[in-house]
Amino acid sequence: MLTSEQLIDEYFVENRNRVLEVAAFLDRLDRADESGQSVLDFRLRAFGEALSTLSAPALADPAGSRLNRIQELLSDPTTEPIPALDRKSARGAYDLWSAEARQ
Amino acid sequence: MNYIDHHAHMVSRTTDDYEKMALSGCVAVTEPAFWAGWDRSSADGFDDYFRQLTVAEPQRAAAYRMQHYSWLAMNPKEADNRELSKEVLKRIPKFIGCPTVLGIGEIGLNRITRNEVDTFREQVEMAIQYKQLILIHTPHLEDKKKGTRICIEVLRQYPELKPENVLIDHAEEHTLEMILEHGYWAGLTLYPMTKLSAVRAVDIVEVFGPGRICVAGACDWGPSDSLAVPRFIMEMKRRHHAEELIQRVVFDNPVQFLGQSANFKVAPRAREVSPAMA
Numbered sequence: 001m002l003t004s005e006q007l008i009d010e011y012f013v014e015n016r017n018r019v020l021e022v023a024a025f026l027d028r029l030d031r032a033d034e035s036g037q038s039v040l041d042f043r044l045r046a047f048g049e050a051l052s053t054l055s056a057p058a059l060a061d062p063a064g065s066r067l068n069r070i071q072e073l074l075s076d077p078t079t080e081p082i083p084a085l086d087r088k089s090a091r092g093a094y095d096l097w098s099a100e101a102r103q
Numbered sequence: 104m105n106y107i108d109h110h111a112h113m114v115s116r117t118t119d120d121y122e123k124m125a126l127s128g129c130v131a132v133t134e135p136a137f138w139a140g141w142d143r144s145s146a147d148g149f150d151d152y153f154r155q156l157t158v159a160e161p162q163r164a165a166a167y168r169m170q171h172y173s174w175l176a177m178n179p180k181e182a183d184n185r186e187l188s189k190e191v192l193k194r195i196p197k198f199i200g201c202p203t204v205l206g207i208g209e210i211g212l213n214r215i216t217r218n219e220v221d222t223f224r225e226q227v228e229m230a231i232q233y234k235q236l237i238l239i240h241t242p243h244l245e246d247k248k249k250g251t252r253i254c255i256e257v258l259r260q261y262p263e264l265k266p267e268n269v270l271i272d273h274a275e276e277h278t279l280e281m282i283l284e285h286g287y288w289a290g291l292t293l294y295p296m297t298k299l300s301a302v303r304a305v306d307i308v309e310v311f312g313p314g315r316i317c318v319a320g321a322c323d324w325g326p327s328d329s330l331a332v333p334r335f336i337m338e339m340k341r342r343h344h345a346e347e348l349i350q351r352v353v354f355d356n357p358v359q360f361l362g363q364s365a366n367f368k369v370a371p372r373a374r375e376v377s378p379a380m381a
Binding site: 002072075081093 | 180183213214215216217218219220242243244245246247248249252253275276277280303309310341342343344
C-alpha cells in the first residue's frame with residue numbers, strides 16, 4: 001500500500017480535475033437555470049448533501065467513511081419490493097422529498 | 104498476467120475485443136445471459152440467444168485460444184414479465200447439459216418489483232434442482248443496497264443452497280459486507296463511467312482483503328470496457344501491490360469459484376512447494 005505522501009503525489013492531479021468537473025457542472029446548471037428551480041430536483045438536493053459529506057471528517061468506523069455515507073444517502077431506504085414496474089432504469093438518487101416517500 | 108473475466112457479454116462485442124482480451128492475458132470469459140437493450144417479443148428469441156451463448160461464442164473465443172463459458176437465465180430487466188419469464192424458464196433445462204454451461208445467471212433484480220422477486224425465486228429453485236452455480240445481478244445506483252438485501256433474504260430461505268455456490272455481482276462498498284458475511288462470493292464489475300471504477304475496486308480489496316472477491320468488466324452493448332480487468336491489474340501495480348495478491352484476485356479466486364462446476368476446465372495455478380512443505 002502507498003503512504004499518504006505517495007497517494008497525494010500519485011492521485012492529486014486527477015482528483016483536482018474531478019473537483020473542477022463538479023464545479024463546472026454546477027456553474028453550467030446555474031447558467032441554464034433562470035428560474036432557480038433546479039435546486040428543488042431531488043437528485044440535485046442529494047448531490048448537495050453528498051458535497052457536504054465530502055468536507056466532513058471521516059469517521060473511524062469503515063461504515064462511516066465519506067464514501068459509505070454518500071452511498072447511503074443516494075440509496076433507496078425502503079425495504080419492500082414495489083408493486084409494479086414503474087420504469088426500466090434507476091435514476092441515481094432516491095426521491096426522499098416526494099410526497100410518496102414521506103408517507 | 105493471466106486472468107479470467109467472469110462477466111463479459113461477448114455477444115455484444117466484436118472479434119477485436121476477443122483479440123485484445125487474449126493479448127492482454129485473458130484465458131477464459133464467462134458470459135451471463137442478459138438483456139439485449141430492448142425487450143424480446145417471445146421466448147423463441149431466447150432459444151436463439153441461448154444457442155448463441157452455448158455454441159457460437161465458444162467458437163469465436165476458441166479462435167483466440169480463449170475458453171468461453173455461459174450462464175443461462177431470464178434476466179432481471181425482463182423478469183417483471185411473468186408470462187414471458189415462465190416460457191423462458193421452460194426452455195432453460197435443455198441447455199443446462201451443454202458442456203460450457205456453468206450455471207444459472209445472471210438472475211436477480213432490476214427495479215425490485217414483486218414480479219421480479221417471484222422470477223428470481225423460481226430461478227434459484229431451478230439452480231438448486233439442477234445443482235448449478237448461481238450468478239446474481241444486483242441493481243445499479245440507488246436500487247443496489249435494497250436489491251442486494253432482498254436477494255440475500257430470498258437466498259437464505261433455501262438452506263440447501265450452499266453460499267459458496269453463489270456469486271453476487273455488481274457489488275460496491277455499501278453491499279460488500281452483507282455479501283461476504285453470509286458466505287457468498289462478491290463480484291466487482293468495473294465500468295468506465297457511472298458505476299464502480301478500477302480505482303475504487305482496488306480500495307475495496309485494500310479494505311476488505313482479497314477473500315471471495317472476483318473482478319470483471321461486464322462489457323456489453325453500453326459504455327463498457329473489454330479490458331477492464333487489465334486496468335484493475337494496472338491500478339493494483341500502481342499501488343505497489345504484490346503480483347501474488349493481484350494473481351489471487353484476477354485468477355485464483357475465479358478459478359476457485361467457477362471450478363465448483365465440473366464444466367469449468369481452467370486448471371489452478373501450479374504452486375511452488377518448498378521442500379519443507381512437501
